[in-house]
Amino acid sequence: MKYLSMNVLKHFLILAFVFSSPFIRADWEVNEKANPEGPGQVVDVLNAGKKVARLVYGEGQIKPFLHVFGTDGELVTNPGLDKAGDGAGLFNHHRGIFIGWNRVTSDLGKYDMWHKGGPGNGRYDIVKFENFVGNDFGKIVAHIKWRATKKDAQGSDVIINERRTFTVSQPKGECTQIDVSFEMAAERDVSLGGDLQHAGVHFRAHTEVATRKGETSYLWEPKSPKGKGRVVNDNHQWVRLLFPIGKRWYTAQEMNLPNNGVKELSWRDYGRFGYFLPKNLKKGDPFNLKFRFVIEEVDPPANASKQSDEQIKASQKKCKQRYKAFVKTVSSI
Numbered sequence: 001m002k003y004l005s006m007n008v009l010k011h012f013l014i015l016a017f018v019f020s021s022p023f024i025r026a027d028w029e030v031n032e033k034a035n036p037e038g039p040g041q042v043v044d045v046l047n048a049g050k051k052v053a054r055l056v057y058g059e060g061q062i063k064p065f066l067h068v069f070g071t072d073g074e075l076v077t078n079p080g081l082d083k084a085g086d087g088a089g090l091f092n093h094h095r096g097i098f099i100g101w102n103r104v105t106s107d108l109g110k111y112d113m114w115h116k117g118g119p120g121n122g123r124y125d126i127v128k129f130e131n132f133v134g135n136d137f138g139k140i141v142a143h144i145k146w147r148a149t150k151k152d153a154q155g156s157d158v159i160i161n162e163r164r165t166f167t168v169s170q171p172k173g174e175c176t177q178i179d180v181s182f183e184m185a186a187e188r189d190v191s192l193g194g195d196l197q198h199a200g201v202h203f204r205a206h207t208e209v210a211t212r213k214g215e216t217s218y219l220w221e222p223k224s225p226k227g228k229g230r231v232v233n234d235n236h237q238w239v240r241l242l243f244p245i246g247k248r249w250y251t252a253q254e255m256n257l258p259n260n261g262v263k264e265l266s267w268r269d270y271g272r273f274g275y276f277l278p279k280n281l282k283k284g285d286p287f288n289l290k291f292r293f294v295i296e297e298v299d300p301p302a303n304a305s306k307q308s309d310e311q312i313k314a315s316q317k318k319c320k321q322r323y324k325a326f327v328k329t330v331s332s333i
Helices: 001-021 307-333
Strands: 028-034 041-047 048-058 065-068 098-102 104-105 109-111 123-129 138-147 160-167 175-184 190-193 199-204 217-222 230-232 236-243 248-256 263-266 272-276 277-282 286-298
Touching: 028 138, 041 138, 048 160, 048 175, 048 236, 065 175, 098 104, 098 175, 199 248, 217 263, 217 307, 236 263, 236 272, 236 307, 248 272, 248 307, 286 307
Parallel strands: none
Antiparallel strands: 028 041, 041 048, 048 065, 065 098, 098 199, 104 109, 104 190, 123 138, 138 160, 160 175, 175 286, 190 277, 199 272, 217 236, 230 263, 236 248, 248 286, 263 272
């Protein structure tokens, strides 16, 4: 009897540890619902009941995109539309974290899948989700068909089949980390083209930033001349934007893998930046891309809207460390 009681007690203590340990308890949620802030549908990723990220898609939206929320749940990415479905702010086709090309060409025609969407133009059609949570992350997995307005002789309007994954986490509670995977397969010969300002994988900060563009600043690696919103380099590693939202300051860093095929970096002081990567695909060709985004609240710039030299060095050091960890993580998978 004593032996049985000790075993029961031991089992109870193990269960107590499992349910109390911060490393084991799953506080993450992924919820699908109607968009409360405008047209379409959303998938929310929450940590301990707090919004961290939101995929926005569906009717009334030009393309799927991922919102990111700040320290107190404030939106730090561009809303695109207001609740009535009308365009909100400067260049409202730039929304959150997104991918697109303004010249998508195949035997089914030419489509602008950067500025436009919906009836009369190519569209991104999410046909299925496979969302789930882990102990320290929430994951959105969307199966997407890139559709034309025409059909081929077999009755298909699909240009590309894609599996898009957003893995959202908050390492040590210090930042929001989003690993994005685009796994595409060409359903026909297709050209993904355009120019560095209207194609690729980008981040767009909230439209408020466009009214405070004199307060933004960028860093990137490897170091190159600024140019006019354009950086050409054969070895793009990362880019970081510093921007204000209300009284808070944030950085958003995008990290690029060497084998992504990036050609150029595009940046704008109003808060839109990203990597340009044109691609020609034959039917059946895969096109797989991986990027990491890190969004973090930071101390205000020391000198009005400009960081001190010490702040810049500290930010560069952190960005370099995160990039090394990103490359190491992906290479070990």
